[in-house]
Amino acid sequence: MGSHGHGHGDGGAENREHYIVVETSSLLKPKAICSGLKAMPSSNGTWVALHRPYGPCSPSPTTTSPPLLVDMLRWDKLHTDAIRRKATAGGDVVLEPDKPIVDVQQSDYKMQASFGIGTGGRSGSSSSSSSRISRPSAIDDPILAQPMSIDTSIDLPWIQCAPCPMPECYPQQNALFDPRRSRTSAAVPCGSAACGELGRYGAGCSNNQCQYFVDYGDGRATSGTYMVDALTLNPSTVVMNFRFGCSHAVRGNFSASTSGTMFARTPLVRNPSIIPTLYLVRLRGIEVGGRRLNVPPVVFAGGAVMDSSVIITQLPPTAYRALRLAFRSAMAAYPRVAGGRAGLDTCYDFVRFTSVTVPAVSLVFDGGAVVRLDAMGVMVEGCLAFVPTPGDFALGFIGNVQQQTHEVLYDVVGGSVGFRRGAC
16 A cells, blocks of 8 residues: 655645645545534534434434435536526426426435424423523423434425325334424414415415425425424524424425424525525635635626535536646646546545545635635545536535535524534
């Protein structure tokens, strides 16, 4: 086995600061050890730890093999194309008349967390007027834990609820949430303000209960009753009167390892031409090996969505080509795989190397925020973990591969997003 190579000059102290030496194995497959948090979460907000569905920290472990990279990229394209069509249509999904239901288990690729839905059946007092309370664990019965996918691009959160007959619902590993067993659960009544706020997702009434229907535009859909209940984010924080869809029927493929999808709904940057429920940020530049790429800021004018359900970050083609050129130059000591791999065009053969020196890559955002990526946020399975968007001014995406190991703070009231490197 060979030692790690260098492709970045004399290796002085200043130069080494802009490169990362990592074990080859960590660039090819994730570690099988759950290391958890490395820093205490911010005390001025509510936090939830996110994990990959096939990782050692997954709240819903599975014995099945992880998805192939080519399938992950296929799902990314379907998902981001659907969002772009929705944005172009002013918020309404434009379906292709003959669009088939695509056999891609999308939830298997999303970040997951374990939430508590509802409270036990024992009677007791609850503060229905409070939007957030500290959970009195000594009084309340245990809540019903549900593993959920985290998707910051989804407008409406939902979970599968009983009754939910097959095949109308997909089989899941955990028990279905039964609102009849939760003493804080209630259906949103028809004619209420909350029901009216569903807008295009409203689907009429049934027994004076507000109904919803969501079509994702990629062959998947969900429908059911619009509910309110207690949502436990962590052991000390409960959100009362949390509104969500109680799904009694789905179409398309969803993951058996999760019960539904959670979201955050207020955008960071408002743009009249973009869906208002997306977190939109302004990317201004990219640094590779400590050097700013020569990419005009106007190239990033389309904006980028912070999307926890997208795997690989999508950059404008001009920016992607500049990143690829600089990355290939810094990685010249390593043999490239001809033709790439799984749709990624910059991949390397590290079989002779026990460790690899990777140039540091940083994303520069509006306001001067510089986010230095972890090595696993630069490469995935030996390939550069970025892809181009359809055009320079198309909507871009910041994927979860680049967000991993960071604490991401969404300051909805302040209209900003913060990153803390190496927090997990």
